[in-house]
Every structure is written in structure tokens, then in C-alpha cells.
Amino acid sequence: MHNLNNELEMLKQVIQDFEKDRPVNTAASAREVLETLDVGLSDSGCDSETLIAFAKQYVGLNPDVSQTDFFKLLYSGLNAPALFGEWVASLSNANMHTYQMSPVATLMELELIKQWNQLIGYEHGEGVLVSGGSQGNLIGMMLGRHHKVGDCKRLGLLGKTLVAYVSDQAHYSSQRAANLLGIGTDNLIGVASDEEGRLIPEELEKEIKSSLEKGHTPFYIGLTAGTTVIGAYDPIKPCAEIAKRYALWLHVDGAWGAPVLFSKDHRHLMSDVSLSDSMSWDAHKLLSVPLTASGIQVKNPGMLKDAIAGGGGEYLFHQDENADFNLGEKSIQCGRRADSLKVWMSWKANGSQGFANKVEHLQIMKAHCVEQIENHPRFTLLAPSAYLNILFRYEPEAALSEEQLRELNITICKNLKSKGSSFIDYASFKGRSGIRLILGNVDTTSEIVDNVLALCAEEGDLLTQ
Ligand SMILES: Cc1ncc(COP(=O)(O)O)c(C=O)c1O
Known part of the structure; x- marks a missing residue:
């Protein structure tokens, strides 16, 4: 014992x-x-x-990411039921490859997959949990490759130049995926986005036509729901029409922005997401589940096993009465943690309504923050804020060059970080740099928002006086 x-x-x-x-x-x-x-x-x-x-x-x-003064990353706060689930998962050391090594965690994972499919509107969808949004996007692209070049799993790319399309605002994980899948990062096209950071469908079609003219093989469109820097949502419906016209796989990266699907008030940001072929999500971002906890959802059942399975039948995936519950053949991992437990515990404790409330509360905080910035004489908003990212900067009265403004705002972030008062970070959008504030902590209040803005203004004043 x-x-x-x-x-x-x-x-x-x-x-x-x-x-x-x-x-x-x-x-x-x-x-x-x-x-x-x-x-x-x-x-x-x-x-x-x-x-x-x-x-x-x-x-x-x-860094204490649980604090309300932590605004740097796409997560902030402490989700106690999820932490409890994390501890229990480590205690059991369950392994998700087979039902027999993770009976309850497997059933919990299947329930999470079912719930996400319902949120998206994939009537017969399937899915599996993955090690993060990056792996979710990798699998999405892999499914696209399998869809276009059926024999790719055995025979490789057969000399074809496959081309993938994401917006110029997409997360770098698509580059990693293009590299790992043998597509080549030069064959990942960053399609132009508009002033609101959304992929422009007409530009997408132009790029596809240009690839075809070169004799290349377009195969994959990766949209983003909630971009990393400004939280933009790419338009799904027009891109789904393009995907259909050219028989391309349509993936949606919902790593950061997919939780809007919980909220009746905000799910319109992802309207028509059911037209996509796959979608990735992260519970370790807005839902504050301890890292890592993510999944990929797929509209057509059977695709994951078809594209991924191979090997292991002799010793691991026994054809017993629970064979249908073995998730390992849908996963690129062999040993895999029971991440389902912490996500399930968190969902059970909060209910779907709890997640909706979080999205809605933080959207109210975001609106307050944007209003304060717009009414402040020294602040400029650098991008519209559809979701929970706010990109703005301090601009002194005296005219400064873009480079000087960038340096000034980087220094504001660094000084607040080293004083330990607020952890914020900087980023740029369309050639302008500023402070990226992420509202991801459910305990954020308008006073907390006012406080961080006041700290930025004070620091900016001090540096420019
Ligand atoms: C839009 C988007 N997609 C994917 C990722 C990668 O997710 P992960 O860190 O879970 O691999 C990120 C990370 O910030 C992201 O912002």
C-alpha cells in the first residue's frame, strides 16, 4: 500500500x-x-x-499567472476544479492510448468531443484531445493532406507541390505544420488580411489561382477564430465557398477564440463554423485549464483513424470488447496524459453556462477598457478589438517616429514587469507597435482595468517628461 x-x-x-x-x-x-x-x-x-x-x-x-495583474498571455487566472482534475490525473497516471488504461478518462474525453461537436454543429463529428493548439493545427493540415493526396500516408507527396493558405495574422504553428508535414514553409501562403486583421476572401482566391497557374496543388485553408495579436475572426462562409469550389480542406484554428461558441451573445463571431471540416480548440487558454488541454474536432467520422492509424496492433490495440473505445489510433501520440479529466472537471463544476458567463463578463470588461483608451488623451488604439485582445499604445504630445514609439511602449511594458505591478507585453499589427493587453482572467473588474491603464499612462508620462 x-x-x-x-x-x-x-x-x-x-x-x-x-x-x-x-x-x-x-x-x-x-x-x-x-x-x-x-x-x-x-x-x-x-x-x-x-x-x-x-x-x-x-x-x-x-510569474504568477493566476493573478488578475497577469495580462501577458492568452490565459490568466486559476481554475480550481481543473487543477483538482490535473492532480487526480497525475495520481492515476492513466494512459489515453487504450480504454483499458484509462476507462473513465476515455469516456470523459468522448463526452468532451461530443460537446464540442454540438457547439460547432458537426452532426456526426469525431475528435481527439491533443497536446495543444499547435498539434491541433498540425492534425488539421494533416487531414487536409490526406484528403487531397489519399495515398500520402504510404507513398509521400508523390512529387506534388502542395500549397496551404492561412491569413498573414495566423499563428506560427501553421509554419511548424507545413515544415513537419513535408509541405515546405514556402508553400504556406500568408493571405493578406484587412484593417481588422481578417483574411480577405478575394485575396485567398487570387492566391489559389496563382498556385494553380504554377502547376501547384492547393489543398488546405486554415482560418483563425481569434488571432493571437488582435483577436480577429476570419470570415468563414465566403472561405467555405472557396474551399468547396477548389475541393480544399477548411480548418478553423479556434485555439484562442472558440470559447465564444458558449455564448449566445458572441457566437456570431464564428457563424457558419459548421461549414468547416475541422476545428482546433484549447481549454488551456480562455478556459484557464492548466496547460495542456486541447482538442481537434472533425466533421466526417473516420477521417482521423484513416489519416493517422498504423502499427501497434500486435501489442497494444487488442481487438477486445472495448476496441471501439481505444482513442490511440486517432492520435499521433502513443503515451498520452488524461487531459480530459481536468477539462471535464472544470466543465462539470462550471457548466456550459459558467463558460458563457466568463466570455460575456470579459467582453464587458473589454468594452470598458476600449472606452477608457479611446477617451484618454495619451492612448491610441492600434486595432479594433472583436474579442479579448486590446492593442494600444502611449503616445506623448511631442511627435515621435514609429521606432521611438515602439521603444517607448516596450519600455513601459518592461518597467511594469520589473516593478512586479502588472505583467503586460508588446506586439505589432500592420507596422505599428504597442501594448498587447489580454483580458483572460474571470476575476477582472473595471477597477483592475483602470489600474493597469493608469500604470501604463504614469509610466509613459515618467519616461517622456
Ligand atoms: C491563434 C492561436 N493558434 C494556435 C496557438 C498555439 O496553441 P498552443 O500554444 O496550445 O500550441 C496559439 C497560441 O498562442 C494561438 O494564439
């Missing part, structure tokens, strides 16, 4: 430290951390007290 009382006590001590008030970021450089923490390993072991001390330092030196 196991006795985990000691580990439980150890964890409690670390949690006590975690719960104490502390700055959102220590801003310690790698050199400074190495001076205080010896991460070297050696032949001899150590006692529990040493491990606790390291764990406390580890937590103390990590």
Missing part, C-alpha cells in the same frame, strides 16, 4: 507559499536565478525538506 501523507504535507507547504501575496513577476534574470538556486543534479539523493525548499523557490520565481 502507498502512503502519500508525506507528499500531501509537502504540497500543502508549497500551496501555503503560493497563496501568499506576492508580485506578479520577480523579473529575475537567468543569471540571478542561477545565483540563488543550484539546479545541478548529482549522484547522491536528498531529503524531503530539500525538495520542499526547491519547490517553494520554483513557485516563487515563476
Whole structure:
């Protein structure tokens, strides 16, 4: 029998430290951390007290992403039911390749897949959980390749030059996918986006025609629902018509923006998503489930196994009474964590309505933030804000060049980060750089929004006086 009382006590001590008030970021450089923490390993072991001390330092030196002052990434906050699920999943060490190694987690994963298919409107859809939005987009492109070149799995690309299309605002994971799948990153076309950061369908069609003229083989369109920098939603319906006309696979990257599907008020941002062939989502972004927790949904059942399965039948995927429940043949991974547990626990605790409420609350906070920026004499909004990304900058009275404005706003971000008061970051859109504020924490209030804007303005004033 196991006795985990000691580990439980150890964890409690670390949690006590975690719960104490502390700055959102220590801003310690790698050199400074190495001076205080010896991460070297050696032949001899150590006692529990040493491990606790390291764990406390580890937590103390990590940015505290659970705080409402953490605006840097596409997630912020702490989702307690999901954290509980994460701990239980690690305790069981379930493996998702076969039903027999993860009976309940498999059924939970299938329920999550069913729920997402309903949200999207894939009537007979299938899906599988993946290691992140990047893998979701990789699988989406892989399905497109399989759809266009059926024998690709066995025979490779057969000398064809396959071409994929995403917007010039798409996440870099499409480049990774084009590289991994043998498409070549030069054959991933970044289609022009409009002033609101949305892919322009007419430009997409022009690019497809141009590829055809070169004798290339278009195969995949990857739209984004919620772009990384400004949160733009690509128009699905006109692109679905183009995909149909040229027999291309239509994938939607919903890693960041798909949670709007929970909200009656905001799901219009993804209207006609059911016209797509696949969609990826992340629960570890807006839904605040601990990293990683993501999935890919596919409209036509059977596609995943068709495109992916191969091998393992002799020792792993036994044809027993539960063979239909083995998720491993739909996955590019062999060993896979039971991520379903934390997503399911979070969904069970919050209900779908809880997720809808989060989207709606944060949209109200976003509207407040945009209004404050628009009414502030020193702030300029650099892009419209359809979702929960706000890109703006501080501009002093004196005219500065684009490069000077970029430097100024980067310095504002760095100074706030090193003071530990707010963790914000910078980004650029259409040649203009500014501060990217992400509203992802459900506990955000209008006072918190006002506070971070006031800190940015104060810092900007200080730097330009
Ligand atoms: C739009 C979009 N797609 C995909 C990804 C990649 O997701 P992940 O970090 O889960 O691999 C990101 C990450 O920020 C993203 O913003």
C-alpha cells in the first residue's frame, strides 16, 4: 500500500507559499536565478525538506499567472476544479492510448468531443484531445493532406507541390505544420488580411489561382477564430465557398477564440463554423485549464483513424470488447496524459453556462477598457478589438517616429514587469507597435482595468517628461 501523507504535507507547504501575496513577476534574470538556486543534479539523493525548499523557490520565481495583474498571455487566472482534475490525473497516471488504461478518462474525453461537436454543429463529428493548439493545427493540415493526396500516408507527396493558405495574422504553428508535414514553409501562403486583421476572401482566391497557374496543388485553408495579436475572426462562409469550389480542406484554428461558441451573445463571431471540416480548440487558454488541454474536432467520422492509424496492433490495440473505445489510433501520440479529466472537471463544476458567463463578463470588461483608451488623451488604439485582445499604445504630445514609439511602449511594458505591478507585453499589427493587453482572467473588474491603464499612462508620462 502507498502512503502519500508525506507528499500531501509537502504540497500543502508549497500551496501555503503560493497563496501568499506576492508580485506578479520577480523579473529575475537567468543569471540571478542561477545565483540563488543550484539546479545541478548529482549522484547522491536528498531529503524531503530539500525538495520542499526547491519547490517553494520554483513557485516563487515563476510569474504568477493566476493573478488578475497577469495580462501577458492568452490565459490568466486559476481554475480550481481543473487543477483538482490535473492532480487526480497525475495520481492515476492513466494512459489515453487504450480504454483499458484509462476507462473513465476515455469516456470523459468522448463526452468532451461530443460537446464540442454540438457547439460547432458537426452532426456526426469525431475528435481527439491533443497536446495543444499547435498539434491541433498540425492534425488539421494533416487531414487536409490526406484528403487531397489519399495515398500520402504510404507513398509521400508523390512529387506534388502542395500549397496551404492561412491569413498573414495566423499563428506560427501553421509554419511548424507545413515544415513537419513535408509541405515546405514556402508553400504556406500568408493571405493578406484587412484593417481588422481578417483574411480577405478575394485575396485567398487570387492566391489559389496563382498556385494553380504554377502547376501547384492547393489543398488546405486554415482560418483563425481569434488571432493571437488582435483577436480577429476570419470570415468563414465566403472561405467555405472557396474551399468547396477548389475541393480544399477548411480548418478553423479556434485555439484562442472558440470559447465564444458558449455564448449566445458572441457566437456570431464564428457563424457558419459548421461549414468547416475541422476545428482546433484549447481549454488551456480562455478556459484557464492548466496547460495542456486541447482538442481537434472533425466533421466526417473516420477521417482521423484513416489519416493517422498504423502499427501497434500486435501489442497494444487488442481487438477486445472495448476496441471501439481505444482513442490511440486517432492520435499521433502513443503515451498520452488524461487531459480530459481536468477539462471535464472544470466543465462539470462550471457548466456550459459558467463558460458563457466568463466570455460575456470579459467582453464587458473589454468594452470598458476600449472606452477608457479611446477617451484618454495619451492612448491610441492600434486595432479594433472583436474579442479579448486590446492593442494600444502611449503616445506623448511631442511627435515621435514609429521606432521611438515602439521603444517607448516596450519600455513601459518592461518597467511594469520589473516593478512586479502588472505583467503586460508588446506586439505589432500592420507596422505599428504597442501594448498587447489580454483580458483572460474571470476575476477582472473595471477597477483592475483602470489600474493597469493608469500604470501604463504614469509610466509613459515618467519616461517622456
Ligand atoms: C491563434 C492561436 N493558434 C494556435 C496557438 C498555439 O496553441 P498552443 O500554444 O496550445 O500550441 C496559439 C497560441 O498562442 C494561438 O494564439
